[in-house]
Amino acid sequence: MASNDLNSVAIVGRLTRDAEVRYSQSGSAVASLSIAVNHSRKDGDQWISEVDYFDVSLFGKQAEALRSYLTKGKQIAVQGALRQDRWEKDGQKFSKVKINASNIELLGGRSDNGGSPGAYGSMGGQERQAFAPRQNYDAPPPDGDSFGADGGEFPEDIPF
Numbered sequence: 001m002a003s004n005d006l007n008s009v010a011i012v013g014r015l016t017r018d019a020e021v022r023y024s025q026s027g028s029a030v031a032s033l034s035i036a037v038n039h040s041r042k043d044g045d046q047w048i049s050e051v052d053y054f055d056v057s058l059f060g061k062q063a064e065a066l067r068s069y070l071t072k073g074k075q076i077a078v079q080g081a082l083r084q085d086r087w088e089k090d091g092q093k094f095s096k097v098k099i100n101a102s103n104i105e106l107l108g109g110r111s112d113n114g115g116s117p118g119a120y121g122s123m124g125g126q127e128r129q130a131f132a133p134r135q136n137y138d139a140p141p142p143d144g145d146s147f148g149a150d151g152g153e154f155p156e157d158i159p160f
Contacts, residue, residue, distance in 0.1 A: 019070035031063035
């Protein structure tokens with residue numbers, strides 16, 4: 001029987017420290033970072049601000065390529081999967097949930113203080129495409145059978 005389990009997470013927050021990159025025995029880069037995610041909740045008549053902290057691991061070429069951009073205070077979006085590490089110390093069992101990132105996208109403006117969301121810091125569009133392909137929404141639709149390609153009005157008999 002096939003499993004219907006899903007382990008996927010997407011969060012946006014700010015780095016609490018500069019990313020640390022180390023290399024595994026096989027030579028693959030592993031970046032370790034920590035992200036703070038702010039949120040508010042209502043308690044009676046007051047809004048209370050809270051912060052959750054998450055440890056994130058990023059692997060391979062993306063870890064090396066983003067190393068210099070993953071600095072304290074930088075806003076990032078993280079996509080990945082949750083992983084629970086378990087260990088025992090002095091007879092006591094411990095566990096910690098971490099995020100294994102499959103993609104990290106830089107957010108915020110060039111200076112990252114008040115820049116518009118969606119601007120990509122110091123990374124130009126060309127570098128960004130290597131990590132998150134961008135679609136060109138300003139380009140005209142392709143010729144052929146695309147909806148409205150003839151430039152005319154909508155047909156009166158819509159088949160639905």
